Amino acid sequence: MTVTTDSVRSALEQSPELDKVESHLHPAGSFVVADHEVPTGREEIWRFTPLKRLKGLHADAPLDGRNTHATWNAPEGVSVGVVTGDEATSLRGVSGWVPNTRFTARVLAEVPATLLVDVPADVEAAEPIVVEVDGTDADTTSGAHVVLRFGRHSKAVVVLNHTGSAAVAAVVEVVVADGAEASVVSIQDWADDAVHLSHHQARVGRDATYKHAAISFGGDLVRMDANVTYDGPGGSAELLGLYFADAGQHIEHRIFADHTAPRTKSHAVYKGALQGEKAHTVWVGNVLIRKVAEGIETYEENRNLVLTDGCQADSIPNLEIETGEIEGAGHASATARFDDNQLFYLQSRGVSEQEAQRLVVHGFFNDLIRKVGVPSIEDRLLTTVEAELAKNVLKDVGSLAAFGSDS
Amino acid sequence: MSKLVITDLHVTVETEDGPKEILKGVDLTINEGETHAIMGPNGSGKSTLAYSIAGHPKYTITGGSVTLDGQDVLALSVDERARAGLFLAMQYPVEVPGVSVSNFLRTAKTAIDGEAPKLRTWVKDVNGALERLNLDSTFAQRSVNEGFSGGEKKRHEIAQLELLDPKVAVLDETDSGLDIDALKIVSEGVNRFREREGKGVLLITHYTRILRYIEPDFVHVFVDGKVAESGGKELADQLEAEGYDKYLKANA
Ligand SMILES: Nc1ncnc2c1ncn2[C@@H]1O[C@H](COP(=O)(O)OP(=O)(O)O)[C@@H](O)[C@H]1O
Numbered sequence: 001m002t003v004t005t006d007s008v009r010s011a012l013e014q015s016p017e018l019d020k021v022e023s024h025l026h027p028a029g030s031f032v033v034a035d036h037e038v039p040t041g042r043e044e045i046w047r048f049t050p051l052k053r054l055k056g057l058h059a060d061a062p063l064d065g066r067n068t069h070a071t072w073n074a075p076e077g078v079s080v081g082v083v084t085g086d087e088a089t090s091l092r093g094v095s096g097w098v099p100n101t102r103f104t105a106r107v108l109a110e111v112p113a114t115l116l117v118d119v120p121a122d123v124e125a126a127e128p129i130v131v132e133v134d135g136t137d138a139d140t141t142s143g144a145h146v147v148l149r150f151g152r153h154s155k156a157v158v159v160l161n162h163t164g165s166a167a168v169a170a171v172v173e174v175v176v177a178d179g180a181e182a183s184v185v186s187i188q189d190w191a192d193d194a195v196h197l198s199h200h201q202a203r204v205g206r207d208a209t210y211k212h213a214a215i216s217f218g219g220d221l222v223r224m225d226a227n228v229t230y231d232g233p234g235g236s237a238e239l240l241g242l243y244f245a246d247a248g249q250h251i252e253h254r255i256f257a258d259h260t261a262p263r264t265k266s267h268a269v270y271k272g273a274l275q276g277e278k279a280h281t282v283w284v285g286n287v288l289i290r291k292v293a294e295g296i297e298t299y300e301e302n303r304n305l306v307l308t309d310g311c312q313a314d315s316i317p318n319l320e321i322e323t324g325e326i327e328g329a330g331h332a333s334a335t336a337r338f339d340d341n342q343l344f345y346l347q348s349r350g351v352s353e354q355e356a357q358r359l360v361v362h363g364f365f366n367d368l369i370r371k372v373g374v375p376s377i378e379d380r381l382l383t384t385v386e387a388e389l390a391k392n393v394l395k396d397v398g399s400l401a402a403f404g405s406d407s
Numbered sequence: 408m409s410k411l412v413i414t415d416l417h418v419t420v421e422t423e424d425g426p427k428e429i430l431k432g433v434d435l436t437i438n439e440g441e442t443h444a445i446m447g448p449n450g451s452g453k454s455t456l457a458y459s460i461a462g463h464p465k466y467t468i469t470g471g472s473v474t475l476d477g478q479d480v481l482a483l484s485v486d487e488r489a490r491a492g493l494f495l496a497m498q499y500p501v502e503v504p505g506v507s508v509s510n511f512l513r514t515a516k517t518a519i520d521g522e523a524p525k526l527r528t529w530v531k532d533v534n535g536a537l538e539r540l541n542l543d544s545t546f547a548q549r550s551v552n553e554g555f556s557g558g559e560k561k562r563h564e565i566a567q568l569e570l571l572d573p574k575v576a577v578l579d580e581t582d583s584g585l586d587i588d589a590l591k592i593v594s595e596g597v598n599r600f601r602e603r604e605g606k607g608v609l610l611i612t613h614y615t616r617i618l619r620y621i622e623p624d625f626v627h628v629f630v631d632g633k634v635a636e637s638g639g640k641e642l643a644d645q646l647e648a649e650g651y652d653k654y655l656k657a658n659a
């Protein structure tokens with residue numbers, strides 16, 4: 001498939017008069033696959049990713065495999081379905097994304113169908129729209145293009161839930177029109193052998209609110225880039241992330257809040273826990289405040305809790321500021337082991353060491369889980385955190401008696 | 408029963424220049440029903456004594472013994488000591504983000520009793536304990552000690568003392584940093600504990616002020632890692648009048 005000049009033009013039009021930012025973090029974009037060389041791993045944006053384990057998704061692996069099965073619900077007023085042909089073509093780059101990686105260019109160019117979630121203007125979805133993506137085979141590779149379109153003043157929560165085994169390259173484009181309130185939760189709860197390389201690109205309208213939550217537990221290699229640009233003043237983006245890496249897993253999250261309009265906000269909080277030999281997590285938080293973006297506010301934070309020896313957490317906040325007129329900009333990054341004083345305090349109240357560790361880990365994630373703000377997911381996340389803990393911290397503890405919900 | 412016996416206790420901490428001895432042979436016996444005040448200048452090792460009894464990993468015991476009703480406390484892990492009946496109200500209570508006071512208290516109570524408390528009475532007990540310490544019921548939903556004022560942290564420690572009901576309570580400068588109203592509230596909490604059958608209290612303080620509200624049976628002056636002098640509550644009055652100078656000079 002080739003991309004029509006129309007969609008290229010419309011994509012370019014979404015960023016009028018933006019100064020070109022020369023940066024190795026933001027390679028120039030193009031819809032033409034041939035413009036993107038196969039990454040070698042030496043590029044800044046690939047240097048942490050173990051390319052060998054990507055099953056060729058970064059290079060030339062076929063993207064037409066059938067290795068996932070998707071089902072969904074559609075609350076009243078919302079349409080969810082697979083579109084093909086011209087309709088699918090016209091959606092390529094609808095978020096303003098001009099590919100700067102080979103895999104995103106390939107997905108836009110080669111994947112014939114698009115899963116479109118369409119929340120029309122003024123519609124408030126009564127319940128979350130849940131798309132279940134179940135992988136059936138980790139030995140085949142596939143590509144996926146998803147568009148989540150939130151109309152003006154609409155309000156909805158979309159959950160993308162990934163389970164099973166698959167090797168998938170995905171581009172998720174999100175359009176949040178003026179005044180809309182959109183939440184997108186992407187859960188990577190894959191089986192141990194899955195590979196998931198994904199790019200989420202959102203375009204946030206004037207006075208619109210966008211919440212993106214990336215939740216990664218399972219998979220051999222999970223890498224997600226979650227990007228945001230702004231269409232007009234007053235847009236606000238909350239980028240949340242929760243990950244739990246076990247032995248041998250590589251979980252990489254990158255965010256890019258590109259402040260392309262004045263008085264916009266970005267607030268990112270990513271928290272991760274690591275346990276087991278060669279558990280590796282990467283967080284790269286890019287924030288760019290362009291010259292036009294006066295009066296913006298941004299804050300980004302990444303915290304990692306290292307539960308056992310042999311893990312590695314890389315955490316790189318990166319703030320580029322091109323205007324002096326900002327309301328506030330800050331970042332924090334910390335990677336720590338259990339705090340002896342916290343454990344001592346809990347143990348001095350009779351709580352066993354393992355139970356104390358469990359309380360601390362739950363506590364570490366609790367505020368974040370609440371921020372996700374989708375009750376059905378909160379319960380599930382608590383259960384999943386518990387299951388992850390059971391693999392190491394609690395592996396010798398038979399009973400989970402004392403920890404429970406608040407009375 | 409609740410008899411805490413500390414015999415010739417020696418403790419070191421790890422420093423950049425190697426281990427440093429902080430406790431240099433502490434002897435102390437607290438019989439059941441007794442309240443002992445330990446008074447001493449800053450840096451004399453009072454907190455080290457408290458932490459060593461509770462089992463903080465930072466401190467290394469190099470000699471001596473601690474027993475509770477004949478049981479070797481030093482052989483127990485931190486949580487086992489608590490379950491054996493020891494409680495330490497800390498000078499600087501620790502914040503535990505994301506863990507609610509309610510969840511924390513219930514987990515602790517369950518651990519200490521070996522079974523979950525009866526829900527109905529437990530909620531009442533918790534609310535009652537918080538109320539008596541002048542902490543409103545919203546504290547139950549807040550994260551443990553996070554964003555608490557200094558006084559609130561100390562009152563939270565005493566609320567725990569009431570609920571967990573140990574045999575022996577070690578109170579490390581629970582009075583410092585409290586205004587007079589908070590001091591009274593905390594003292595009343597400690598006195599309610601003392602009224603229970605056979606409880607022992609080791610009250611560590613820098614100031615004599617709290618002893619007006621909690622009357623000790625014995626007062627020990629603690630200087631340079633050991634007990635320099637012991638007496639009745641009149642010793643506190645003497646310290647109030649003369650300060651620690653005499654002991655520091657004698658030591659120097
Ligand atoms: N980690 C440490 N490294 C070096 N010195 C320490 C350490 N911890 C405590 N100390 C020293 O031990 C002594 C006793 O401290 P502490 O028990 O806190 O006294 P107090 O509670 O009586 O004020 C002080 O001189 C203090 O500086």
Ligand SMILES: [Mg+2]
Binds near residue numbers: 454
């Ligand atoms: Mg002290």
